[in-house]
Structure formats: structure tokens, C-alpha cells
Amino acid sequence: MNEHHTPPWNDRRNVGEYNPLVHGFGPLGTGLTPTVFETEQRVFQMTDDQPELYPFNLDPNSANGLGFSWLHTTVGTNARSTSASAYLHPALNSRSNLDVLIHTQVTKLIETETNMYTGVQVAQSATAKRFSFTASKRSYPLGWNNRNPTATDAVGNWAGSGTLKSRHFLRTRRPRRRSQFAGPEYFGNSMGTLAQYAENKTGIAAGNTLVNSIGFVRLPSDSPLPKAGDPAAGPNAPHFQFAWLNTFYANDGQTTPTTGNWMSVSIVLQSPTSRGSVNLTSSNAFDHPAIDPAYLQTSFDIDTYVAAIKTLQTLMSTPAWDGFLLAPFADAANLTTDAQIEGYVRKFASTLKHPTSTATISKSTDRGGVVGPDLLVKGLKGLRIVDASILPSAVAGFPQAEIYILAERAAALIKSSCLIR
Numbered sequence: 525m526n527e528h529h530t531p532p533w534n535d536r537r538n539v540g541e542y543n544p545l546v547h548g549f550g551p552l553g554t555g556l557t558p559t560v561f562e563t564e565q566r567v568f569q570m571t572d573d574q575p576e577l578y579p580f581n582l583d584p585n586s587a588n589g590l591g592f593s594w595l596h597t598t599v600g601t602n603a604r605s606t607s608a609s610a611y612l613h614p615a616l617n618s619r620s621n622l623d624v625l626i627h628t629q630v631t632k633l634i635e636t637e638t639n640m641y642t643g644v645q646v647a648q649s650a651t652a653k654r655f656s657f658t659a660s661k662r663s664y665p666l667g668w669n670n671r672n673p674t675a676t677d678a679v680g681n682w683a684g685s686g687t688l689k690s691r692h693f694l695r696t697r698r699p700r701r702r703s704q705f706a707g708p709e710y711f712g713n714s715m716g717t718l719a720q721y722a723e724n725k726t727g728i729a730a731g732n733t734l735v736n737s738i739g740f741v742r743l744p745s746d747s748p749l750p751k752a753g754d755p756a757a758g759p760n761a762p763h764f765q766f767a768w769l770n771t772f773y774a775n776d777g778q779t780t781p782t783t784g785n786w787m788s789v790s791i792v793l794q795s796p797t798s799r800g801s802v803n804l805t806s807s808n809a810f811d812h813p814a815i816d817p818a819y820l821q822t823s824f825d826i827d828t829y830v831a832a833i834k835t836l837q838t839l840m841s842t843p844a845w846d847g848f849l850l851a852p853f854a855d856a857a858n859l860t861t862d863a864q865i866e867g868y869v870r871k872f873a874s875t876l877k878h879p880t881s882t883a884t885i886s887k888s889t890d891r892g893g894v895v896g897p898d899l900l901v902k903g904l905k906g907l908r909i910v911d912a913s914i915l916p917s918a919v920a921g922f923p924q925a926e927i928y929i930l931a932e933r934a935a936a937l938i939k940s941s942c943l944i945r
């Protein structure tokens with residue numbers, strides 16, 4: 525496992541809020557909130573009141589993703605835990621054969637033998653001088669430099685992402701729609717909060733204050749599914765997600781009110797069937813590709829949103845929320861018919877910034893897909909892809925954990941193929 529559970533700065537006990545058996549001993553710190561808000565209390569009151577309808581799930585990181593849970597985030601005791609803090613900084617401190625070139629982009633992959641790519645050309649801007657790096661040591665099947673890998677390693681870890689491919693499909697990244705309901709404001713004096721954090725790394729800014737409770741939900745069992753079958757990963761995988769936010773979260777085109785107390789609920793599609801595309805706009809690696817996310821192109825995606833909003837309306841009307849909510853905000857107040865809900869979704873849905881699947885992995889024997897199980901680009905030698913683009917489909921949840929595990933696996937494959945000890 526790539527992470528370990530970390531108690532929050534105030535040592536708030538998390539007993540009964542997560543399952544230690546599904547967490548590990550890896551370098552990333554993950555944890556639960558140091559500060560419990562009334563919003564969370566209401567969510568879990570709801571699971572206590574009506575467990576058949578709204579089941580509590582001790583830990584969605586287990587094999588069962590369904591139900592309502594406390595949200596684990598990649599926050600250590602009092603600060604964000606990242607790939608830089610957990611992996612890169614320790615390696616930079618302890619290894620003499622690792623350098624990172626910042627503000628440096630791969631502009632070309634160099635074919636060193638027929639179908640073998642063990643070199644890269646890099647530059648710091650479109651007009652800057654080009655430099656080339658070639659791996660000086662390689663072992664079957666991968667060209668990789670572990671003796672003097674400085675720049676090659678740094679660049680090699682980045683190379684081969686979708687930006688350099690001519691055309692891939694982009695899975696829709698869970699467009700996000702948020703409903704606003706009036707309720708108490710908890711964030712308080714944000715300058716005071718930030719000053720406290722700057723002073724001694726405590727306070728509500730020393731943890732995840734935005735979202736602490738989350739729900740993963742399936743469509744009703746009699747809902748129509750696409751002809752190709754249920755796009756969810758399995759019977760314990762959700763179709764949509766709710767996350768409760770202790771703030772007003774403005775959608776595109778909305779202005780945050782300057783008075784009042786607010787909470788928001790985000791609804792995230794978890795098994796979208798719309799597919800976008802990425803196309804190169806030129807042969808210059810510094811030109812951005814044309815990305816068409818093609819959100820909400822299928823009736824299944826729209827129908828799932830409509831079902832999710834109706835579920836949310838029912839859920840927020842349960843006794844657990846009595847006395848807490850005054851009214852929905854603006855456009856969210858007039859969502860009665862399916863057509864009104866669809867109009868609202870089309871107006872306000874936006875991205876959660878989880879694009880994946882532009883260069884998907886598949887079996888070695890499959891003609892489709894870009895990389896095989898060894899992460900090597902099919903038909904080529906020396907070129908692996910290690911990023912979210914290889915995921916076969918959008919992740920029902922958040923992609924970060926899967927990408928860390930993918931990177932751990934890639935590191936093991938590369939080490940074993942280079943016989944690094």
C-alpha cells in the first residue's frame with residue numbers, strides 16, 4: 525500500500541470512522557478531519573436514522589465502495605501529503621543519482637534503433653535550445669539508465685503522456701454539479717484561520733475543512749442501463765457520488781453571496797459513458813492539444829444526473845436535516861421536472877479535473893489499447909507510459925490512489941527489467 529493513516533494534529537480519535545485493515549504503511553500520509561462540522565453530524569445522523577436507505581460505510585477504500593462515509597484525504601498530521609513530500613524530497617535527499625529538471629519539456633522521443641526509443645529531446649521553451657539525453661545502460665526489454673540516470677530519469681518519468689500522441693479518446697471526467705442549500709457558515713474568519721496555521725500549524729486550516737463526508741450511490745435497480753451493459757465497475761461500484769461542502773461553492777456563472785450561511789453538495793458522475801477526444805494542433809510539442817471533453821453526450825449520463833438530483837432532494841428532506849436548511853439557492857430552487865433538472869445540469873455541470881484514459885492499457889494480445897500489462901507501448905521498445913492516461917476507464921472515486929499504485933508498479937517493473945539492486 526502506498527499510504528498510512530495519520531491522526532490529525534489535535535489527535536482527534538478516529539475510532540469507528542475508518543477501517544485500519546484497509547490502510548497500509550506507505551509513505552503518503554492520509555487522514556480524517558480534525559474538526560467535525562454540523563454538516564457531517566447530519567449526514568451520519570441520516571445513516572443512523574435510515575440505514576436501509578442510507579447505509580454507513582466504515583471505509584470506502586475497502587472492496588465495498590457503496591454507502592456514506594467519512595472522507596480520507598491525502599493530508600498528513602497538519603499538511604497536504606504529496607508525491608513531492610512523500611517520494612521525491614526523500615529521494616533527492618538520500619540519492620546522488622537523481623536530478624529533476626524543472627520547466628523543461630520533452631519535445632521529441634528519439635528512435636535510437638528501429639522501434640526502440642531510449643532518448644529524449646528537451647527544451648525550456650518553444651524557441652530555446654534543444655538538448656538530447658540518451659540512456660547509457662539498457663536491459664531487455666527496456667532502455668533505461670540506472671548508472672547515470674540524472675536527466676534521463678527525470679524526463680523518462682514524464683515522457684509519453686497523451687500530449688504527444690496523435691489521437692486518443694478522453695473519458696469524460698465526471699462533470700460536477702453542485703446544489704446550494706442555506707445553512708450555517710463554519711469557516712469563520714479565514715484570515716484568523718490562516719494566521720493560526722502560519723503560527724503553529726493548527727486550526728481548521730490544518731486539515732481538510734471543505735469535504736469530510738461522502739456518499740457513493742447506485743442507481744435504483746430498475747433504472748434503464750446502456751445497451752452495452754452497466755458501466756459501473758461491478759455491483760459494489762457506484763453510479764454517482766455526493767460530497768457535502770461546508771461552504772458556498774460557486775459554479776461557473778454564479779457569484780458567491782456576500783451574506784448568509786451556506787453549504788453545497790457536489791454530485792459527481794462515477795461511471796460516465798460520454799467520451800471526448802484529444803487531437804494535436806501542430807507538430808510543436810509546446811502547442812496545446814485540442815481537448816473536447818464532450819460532457820453529457822449520452823442519455824445515460826443525463827438520466828443518471830437527473831436520478832442523482834432527485835435522490836439528493838429526497839435525502840436532504842429527511843429528518844436529519846430538519847431545522848438546518850432554509851432553502852435551496854437560486855436555480856436549485858426550481859428543480860421539479862426532469863426537463864428542469866436536465867437544464868440545470870447542462871447549465872452548471874463542470875469538470876472535477878480527473879481526466880483519464882487517453883492511452884489505455886490492454887492485454888498484450890489485444891489489438892486495441894496503447895500499452896500492454898508491462899506498460900510498454902505496443903509495438904515499440906524502451907517506451908513506457910506511466911500516468912492516468914493508461915487507466916481503462918474513469919475511476920469510480922478519485923484517481924490519485926490508483927495512479928500512485930500504478931507508479932509503484934511501474935517502478936518495480938522498471939527496476940526488475942534493469943536488474944537494479
Ligand SMILES: Cc1cc2nc3c(=O)[nH]c(=O)nc-3n(C[C@H](O)[C@H](O)[C@H](O)COP(=O)(O)OP(=O)(O)OC[C@H]3O[C@@H](n4cnc5c(N)ncnc54)[C@H](O)[C@@H]3O)c2cc1C
Pocket residue numbers: 628629630631682683685687809876877878879910911912913922923924925927
Ligand atoms: C485542481 C485539481 C484538483 C484535484 N484534486 C484531486 C483530488 O482531490 N483527488 C484526486 O484523486 N485527484 C485529484 N485531481 C486529479 C489528479 O491530480 C490527477 O488525476 C493526477 O495528478 C494525474 O496524475 P498523472 O501522473 O497522470 O498526471 P500529472 O499529475 O498531471 O503529471 C503529469 C506530469 O507530466 C508533465 N508533462 C506533461 N507533458 C510533458 C512533456 N512533454 N515533457 C515533460 N513533462 C511533461 C506535467 O508537467 C506533469 O508534471 C485534481 C486535479 C486538479 C487539476
